[in-house]
Amino acid sequence: MAKKRKVGNLLALAVLSYLIQRPMHPYELSRTLRDNGDARSIKFNHGSLYMVVQQLAKAGFIAEQETNRDGQRPERTVYALTDAGRVELRDWLRELIGEPQHEYPHFVAGLSLVGALPPSEVVPLLRLRAERLAAQRTEIRTLVDDALAQGLPGLFLVEEEYRLALLEAEAAFVERFLGQILDPETGWGPMWAQFHGEPAPEA
Numbered sequence: 308m309a310k311k312r313k314v315g316n317l318l319a320l321a322v323l324s325y326l327i328q329r330p331m332h333p334y335e336l337s338r339t340l341r342d343n344g345d346a347r348s349i350k351f352n353h354g355s356l357y358m359v360v361q362q363l364a365k366a367g368f369i370a371e372q373e374t375n376r377d378g379q380r381p382e383r384t385v386y387a388l389t390d391a392g393r394v395e396l397r398d399w400l401r402e403l404i405g406e407p408q409h410e411y412p413h414f415v416a417g418l419s420l421v422g423a424l425p426p427s428e429v430v431p432l433l434r435l436r437a438e439r440l441a442a443q444r445t446e447i448r449t450l451v452d453d454a455l456a457q458g459l460p461g462l463f464l465v466e467e468e469y470r471l472a473l474l475e476a477e478a479a480f481v482e483r484f485l486g487q488i489l490d491p492e493t494g495w496g497p498m499w500a501q502f503h504g505e506p507a508p509e510a
Contacts, residue, residue: 313368313395314366316359320349320396320400321349323388323396325339326388330387333360333384333386334383336356337351337356348466364386367392368389368391369388370386370387371385371386372387414477425499426495426496426500429488430489433485434485437478437481440478440481447467447471451464451468489508489510
């Protein structure tokens with residue numbers, strides 16, 4: 308079971324992991340998140356990042372190290388990881404990697420209630436989803452191949468490989484679901500359509 312953490316936002320985990328490298332100010336943390344492509348995995352904007360930094364400082368996981376000014380720019384506070392922050396980072400990562408969590412994806416919610424739409428609508432929606440999944444897979448595959456060609460170690464792309472695996476599994480599920488609806492012998496389509504007062508869907 309997941310622990311109740313003082314700061315539970317996954318953006319906080321990213322901040323802690325980057326501060327292992329060296330102390331940074333929030334602007335530098337934001338730039339590092341974007342440069343490393345982590346914005347694809349962890350939702351953030353400048354406001355949410357500053358708020359998380361304040362929460363981590365209040366919890367004692369990071370501490371102000373210095374405040375500096377670069378020319379005419381406003382003062383920037385540099386934060387460093389504390390010993391408590393180092394312990395929290397490792398404990399949190401161990402939990403995320405080792406313990407499966409029950410999540411609530413939007414697609415699962417839609418599937419649980421899909422019978423409220425007639426199959427005449429669901430079939431084209433599933434076909435559209437299959438097209439979009441294929442486009443996403445192509446985009447990620449290109450991103451991974453380009454990064455590997457530039458010499459980036461595969462370890463730093465493992466989250467993209469996981470995304471690809473999920474997309475491939477979802478695409479296979481969508482195709483199977485379409486078959487279950489449209490199979491002329493055993494398909495669910497005729498009964499489902501009849502419930503909505505419609506003719507059976509055509510393959």
